[in-house]
Amino acid sequence: MSTKHLEKRWWHDAVVYQIYPRSFNDSNGDGIGDIPGIIEKLDYIQELGANVIWLSPVYKSPMDDNGYDISDYRSIAPEFGTMTDMEKLLYEADLRGIKIVMDLVVNHTSDQHPWFIESKSSLDNPKRDWYIWKDAKQGGSEPNNWESFFEPKAWTFDEPSNQYYLHIFSHKQPDLNWANPEVREAVYDMMHFWLKKGLGGFRMDVINMIGKPSDFPDATIFDSGVAGWEHWANNLLCHQYLREMHDKVLKHYDVLTVGETPFTNTLDGRFYSHPDRNEISMIFQFEHVSIDREEHNAVKKDFDLVQYKEIMSRWQEDLYQKGWNSVYWSNHDQPRAVSRYGCDSGPNRIISAKMLATVLHMMSGTPYIYQGEELGMTNKHFSHIDEFNDLMAKFHYQKMINKGVSEQTAIDFLNDFSRDHARVPMHWDGSDNGGFTTGKPWLPLNPNYTDINASQALLDHDSVYHYYRQLAELRKGEEYGEIIVYGKHTLLDPQDKDVYAYLRSFGEKTLLIVANFSDQIQKRHYSGQLNYHVLGNLPDKVTDLSRLTLLPYQAFIAEITL
Secondary structure, eight states, X not given: OOXXXXXXXXXXXXXXXXXXXXXXXXXSSSXXXXXXXXXXXXXXXXXXXXXXXXXXXOEEOOOTTTTSSOSEEEEEOTTTOOHHHHHHHHXXXXXXXXXXXXXXXXXXOOTTSHHHHHHHHOTTOTTGGGBOEEOOOTTSOOSSOOOOSSSSOSEEEETTTTEEEEOSSOXXXXXXXXXXXXXXXXXXXXXXXXXXXXXXXXXXXXXXXXXXXTTOOOOOOOSSSSTTHHHHSSOHHHHHHHHHHHHHTGGGSOOEEEEEOTTOOHHHHHHHHOGGGOSOSEEEOOSTTSTTEEGGGTEEOOOOHHHHHHHHHHHHHHTTTTSOBEEESOOTTSOOHHHHHSOOSSTHHHHHHHHHHHHHHTSSSEEEEETXXXXXXXXXXXXXXXXXXXXXXXXXXXXXXXXXXXXXXXXXXXXXXOTHHHHSOOOOSSSGGGGSOSSOOSSOOOGGGGTSOHHHHHHOTTSHHHHHHHHHHHHHSTTTHHHHHHOEEXXXXXXXXXXXXXXXXXXXXXXXEEEEOSSSOEEEOOOSEEEEEEEESSSSOOOOTTSEEEOTTOEEEEEEEO
């Protein structure tokens, strides 16, 4: 294998565990998860085999968007703890060989951030240009027709100054003006502040949106997401700013950086993650989590495995030796994977959760596990819009109602896709509130916590948790680690609508990965000599590739010779 463009990095074979702090573990009984609660569970994460924790925001915030609206980048929100707690988390994690990656949310701040308060105070304030202010069009309408993810319009009018300010998200999340070098220097200084504390890197929230065009033209594309994205997503300015960030900050530390980048294709992926471009380590792409819905039109579609395989294979192959993938099924913005792609009831819940893990963790790239995914946690059922907490859920609900969709149809859509499914508190045991809190949880738990919880999973060696642990061991092990991390990916039978099969090849070794995505028995055959059954989600080992009978949701990994 040529290593011309792929110098080995510590995060290549890492396994990342994402924590949504508010919902992870509450140490003081106030119903909100906190940093001391995370410290209590570090051994659990270490035993799972994860050696990186991505921590969703714990900064000081009014919590309009659950912490993604930051009012002070250098302070910890009181509900999560103190800076001393944060420093203890870094120390305790380091003792266990775990690095902490924090969210970097710098496309926007809270409207309560001192920077914005100053910016809003007067037209001639020195920080006025730290945000994006524009005059109205003739007639008083918004400066352009851009839309917001959380609201119909991306502009809010400020009467005292007679100008609009831009917010791609909530009106309480005004966008920073990255064209102002003072803004960029303030962000870089803040990054140094955290990295000097021993941080392992950053997950960069919607980082591909920081480059805004100077002329702010109207959107012309309305059929593939939020209007305006073709102007403010993945443009040349964004890459310019990221290279500057690398030069001024990131090159001085050995860290993992992953950018959240909606509206990207594989060429964008190479632009961001090719090591010679000096931008970031990897990105989160969204193609594969968009095929079963039209998110901004709130339309559910059938999951198409053929399309899914095409997307994942394209990312595996197009970035091979030219960048780096992140691979994930779920995160704090996605519903529960086993409910979405597998079977979330009966014995097939465990089998299909393991199947999904097999497919993902055998791919090249850095795998991300979202809290509770390793338990096979499922979507919760919501009956009424008032039961939802998420801003996006409420916005999409109103959009559907305005289009004439019935209340029940709107609720059904949210029961499939709401971000609240991932934000329901973690299930630690079968006691009241799942062991998450001794108080009243900020969001009610899924009632099935008595059957699906960490205490039960740790004791059961056939649990989803222990299967994830085995997959992490394979990735880091001498026998198959190199082939899993650096091997070439080859998709088999791309038009097979029920079974996902692919090869991973490195040097003289080849692994075959096969997964039945259906609830029916499937008979298949694959070429090659079976050398060794490495791992499977059912007790029986595969012995003959020429006459395979795959039970519902069965998956296996085999070493073969072609």
